[in-house]
Amino acid sequence: MNKRRWLLLPLVIVVVAASFFVLRARLTTSTPIVRLHLGRVPNSAYKYHLCTESFAFIMATPDNPYKTDYTFHDPFRHADDTIIPRYLGFDKQGITVSFSVKIIIDQVATYNETIARVHGDDGISVFIPDSQNRLQHSSVPQFIISYLPPDGGSVAVLDYTCPNQWVWSVMRT
Numbered sequence: 809m810n811k812r813r814w815l816l817l818p819l820v821i822v823v824v825a826a827s828f829f830v831l832r833a834r835l836t837t838s839t840p841i842v843r844l845h846l847g848r849v850p851n852s853a854y855k856y857h858l859c860t861e862s863f864a865f866i867m868a869t870p871d872n873p874y875k876t877d878y879t880f881h882d883p884f885r886h887a888d889d890t891i892i893p894r895y896l897g898f899d900k901q902g903i904t905v906s907f908s909v910k911i912i913i914d915q916v917a918t919y920n921e922t923i924a925r926v927h928g929d930d931g932i933s934v935f936i937p938d939s940q941n942r943l944q945h946s947s948v949p950q951f952i953i954s955y956l957p958p959d960g961g962s963v964a965v966l967d968y969t970c971p972n973q974w975v976w977s978v979m980r981t
Contacts, residue, residue, distance in 0.1 A: 845911050845935045846923045849949040852931030856948050859970040864895035866962045878951065880971045884938040887914035891934055891950060896922070898960035903927070905956060905964060913937065928956040935979060946974035
């Protein structure tokens with residue numbers, strides 16, 4: 809009987825040690841944080857000063873003469889950033905549209921993100937990392953979907969707000 813206890817002791821030690829390592833691995837492994845760089849601001853039309861307007865055609869190719877690119881001074885670095893909205897399509901059921909937006913943060917990274925269920929008169933805010941890599945959002949959306957054809961046509965009109973209106977603050981997590 810005494811011999812069985814001695815054989816059982818190493819088995820118990822192995823089980824306890826394995827449990828400890830599994831528990832430690834689960835606690836120290838963090839799940840990646842999803843960082844979105846776009847946000848919808850409902851009913852943004854007619855509230856802000858507008859600087860420029862562009863036409864976004866459904867699934868426009870890069871050689872399209874109507875460019876939606878908008879370049880502005882990065883508020884956190886000595887660089888210029890660019891946002892390039894691309895109209896993906898119209899959802900007749902929800903009367904909404906989808907956009908993909910290329911966000912080029914000079915000296916940092918380029919992000920390609922999609923935003924769906926956007927209504928006419930909604931604004932789109934772009935979230936930018938500051939020098940400590942904390943996402944900042946503006947008090948004013950960067951562009952507004954100012955016109956969508958009622959029948960779901962192939963063009964949307966985008967109005968860009970003026971950068972001097974944008975007041976940036978750290979996003980709450």
